[in-house]
Amino acid sequence: MILGLDTATEHIRLALVEGERVWTRTVPGEKGRSHSLVLLPALQAMLREAGRDPGALTGVACCVGPGGFTGLRTGVATAEGLALAGLPTWGFSSFALWAEALHLVGAGRCYWILLDGQRGEAFAQRWVDGHPEAALRVPLPRLQETLGAECWWAPPTFAGRLPLPSAHRFLLDEDAPRAEDALVSLTRRLSQEPPESPLVPFYLRETDAEAHFPEASAHLPEAHRRGLPR
Amino acid sequence: MFILGLESSCDDCSAAVLEERPGGPRVLSLVRRGQDDLHAPYGGVVPELAAREHLLQMGAVVREALSQAGMGLRRLDRIAVTQGPGLVGCLLTTFSAAKALAWREGLPLVPVHHLLGHLNAARIGRPDLPFPALALLVSGGHTHLYLARNWTRLELLQKTRDDAAGEAFDKTARLLNLGYPGGPVVDACARAAASAEGPFTAPRFRDGRPAWSFSGLKTAVRARVIRDPDLARAGAEDPRVRGLCRGVQDTIADWLLKPLPAHREATGARSLVLSGGVACNSTLREGAAALAHPEGLVLAIPEPRLCTDNGAMIAAAGALLAPAPDLLSLNADADLPLT
Numbered sequence: 385m386i387l388g389l390d391t392a393t394e395h396i397r398l399a400l401v402e403g404e405r406v407w408t409r410t411v412p413g414e415k416g417r418s419h420s421l422v423l424l425p426a427l428q429a430m431l432r433e434a435g436r437d438p439g440a441l442t443g444v445a446c447c448v449g450p451g452g453f454t455g456l457r458t459g460v461a462t463a464e465g466l467a468l469a470g471l472p473t474w475g476f477s478s479f480a481l482w483a484e485a486l487h488l489v490g491a492g493r494c495y496w497i498l499l500d501g502q503r504g505e506a507f508a509q510r511w512v513d514g515h516p517e518a519a520l521r522v523p524l525p526r527l528q529e530t531l532g533a534e535c536w537w538a539p540p541t542f543a544g545r546l547p548l549p550s551a552h553r554f555l556l557d558e559d560a561p562r563a564e565d566a567l568v569s570l571t572r573r574l575s576q577e578p579p580e581s582p583l584v585p586f587y588l589r590e591t592d593a594e595a596h597f598p599e600a601s602a603h604l605p606e607a608h609r610r611g612l613p614r
Numbered sequence: 615m616f617i618l619g620l621e622s623s624c625d626d627c628s629a630a631v632l633e634e635r636p637g638g639p640r641v642l643s644l645v646r647r648g649q650d651d652l653h654a655p656y657g658g659v660v661p662e663l664a665a666r667e668h669l670l671q672m673g674a675v676v677r678e679a680l681s682q683a684g685m686g687l688r689r690l691d692r693i694a695v696t697q698g699p700g701l702v703g704c705l706l707t708t709f710s711a712a713k714a715l716a717w718r719e720g721l722p723l724v725p726v727h728h729l730l731g732h733l734n735a736a737r738i739g740r741p742d743l744p745f746p747a748l749a750l751l752v753s754g755g756h757t758h759l760y761l762a763r764n765w766t767r768l769e770l771l772q773k774t775r776d777d778a779a780g781e782a783f784d785k786t787a788r789l790l791n792l793g794y795p796g797g798p799v800v801d802a803c804a805r806a807a808a809s810a811e812g813p814f815t816a817p818r819f820r821d822g823r824p825a826w827s828f829s830g831l832k833t834a835v836r837a838r839v840i841r842d843p844d845l846a847r848a849g850a851e852d853p854r855v856r857g858l859c860r861g862v863q864d865t866i867a868d869w870l871l872k873p874l875p876a877h878r879e880a881t882g883a884r885s886l887v888l889s890g891g892v893a894c895n896s897t898l899r900e901g902a903a904a905l906a907h908p909e910g911l912v913l914a915i916p917e918p919r920l921c922t923d924n925g926a927m928i929a930a931a932g933a934l935l936a937p938a939p940d941l942l943s944l945n946a947d948a949d950l951p952l953t
Binding site: 418420421423424425428438439441453454457458460461462463464465466467468469471581582584585587591592593597600601602603604607608611 | 651652655656660662663665666667669670672673674676677687702703706707708709710711712713714715717718719720941942943945946
């Protein structure tokens with residue numbers, strides 16, 4: 385039974401995949417309830433629903449970002465903890481999750497995934513025929529110029545703030561179920577691939593240390609700067 | 615009983631396997647990955663970078679600790695992990711992993727207060743320590759004196775009102791361009807000094823309550839470097855730099871140890887524990903030894919690798935504390951109070 389795990393946003397998304405059987409859950413973010421408090425109880429409840437115990441888990445596919453710093457830390461560290469018990473792990477990006485969701489609704493050959501990069505920026509990645517191009521950080525005023533007339537998707541809470549014409553926007557009506565379907569599909573596919581360890585987060589944004597003290601940051605390896613791009 | 619101890623509250627990622635026997639704890643393995651090279655160019659720990667590094671290191675650190683101890687997970691009796699206080703992004707790394715691992719394997723999980731860990735570092739060498747004990751826990755993040763009633767109960771006697779003593783070492787090294795971390799380099803310079811520059815004026819508090827303060831000392835060092843800018847360029851071989859380091863080091867040790875006799879008198883303490891990263895400092899160790907004997911105090915200073923943050927001290931504390939009844943409801947806490 386493979387666990388699919390996404391803690392990169394305020395919601396926690398979980399999937400359990402065992403052959404053709406799947407269980408999914410989205411736990412909405414709640415003020416004062418950190419991912420660290422919510423994650424394992426939600427997983428435990430899901431396993432109970434499936435009539436299984438933690439020993440039934442045989443692998444973990446985990447979202448490695450980009451996303452919220454603390455949520456991401458909780459998710460990846462939890463996956464790494466399960467890896468210490470001998471479980472293989474696989475990482476996927478936040479972009480890949482939504483690209484999977486768009487793929488499942490037949491969104492076409494080419495589109496942009498836009499995520500809230502905070503600080504007036506979008507994290508943007510163009511997908512062509514199911515493959516990602518290099519992810520970008522784009523200041524919101526420059527989005528239109530970057531995207532041209534290509535189709536795009538962004539989470540509803542972010543899409544409303546984007547200075548983009550809605551004519552090219554993809555809508556995923558039922559946001560949560562689509563994301564859960566995508567998580568199941570991605571988890572199932574990744575579990576057929578060679579595992580990766582350790583899971584290296586994909587931050588996309590450099591640390592504040594590098595932004596404020598670039599001359600002191602020359603020694604930082606890429607894994608500490610923007611993380612492992614996917 | 616075999617305990618896996620994990621610690622990542624600041625800039626050390628560490629795991630250890632400890633065997634708790636009737637005669638006391640024995641360290642079977644201790645792995646620690648420091649981050650000095652990562653933080654050196656900034657002159658201090660950068661929390662976000664520390665957290666990023668922990669996540670990359672943790673798995674290998676834990677596996678190495680288990681492997682060095684020749685220990686599989688099945689032989690472990692419990693997992694102990696630092697719950698706080700500390701940097702939250704750093705704490706969450708080993709805390710989340712320990713929770714997940716204990717949950718998956720059905721192992722008891724013991725959340726440990728970081729300072730109880732530092733106290734229990736002394737238990738590894740002195741399991742028979744007589745209580746009550748004065749516990750002087752000094753690092754880059756803490757400068758606290760406690761009365762330890764036993765190995766798991768600390769009562770605060772006094773603490774710093776601003777900076778930790780370790781910060782004064784780091785700042786001195788930074789102002790003199792001696793490198794990072796400051797403790798070892800200032801210590802080396804101080805030991806090579808022919809004489810101590812000083813004195814530095816001790817802080818006084820209007821409310822008269824016992825406390826420490828190290829921000830004024832940092833300012834005083836800065837004032838000397840401003841007065842004589844050559845000091846910032848002279849390097850570790852320069853006699854004036856060495857003299858200043860000696861002055862700062864003697865002052866810190868003197869201020870830290872000065873209130874101890876009065877506290878011993880007031881509390882009837884029978885022992886003195888000195889722990890935390892600053893407990894590696896040679897002047898402080900010598901000063902504590904010189905003070906303990908005439909005061910009739912049994913002295914316990916852990917070996918240096920157990921003074922800095924490490925998983926063995928967390929395991930040692932975790933051997934005595936009760937496992938969490940419901941590990942799923944646990945969370946790391948950057949400001950965890952002592953209970």
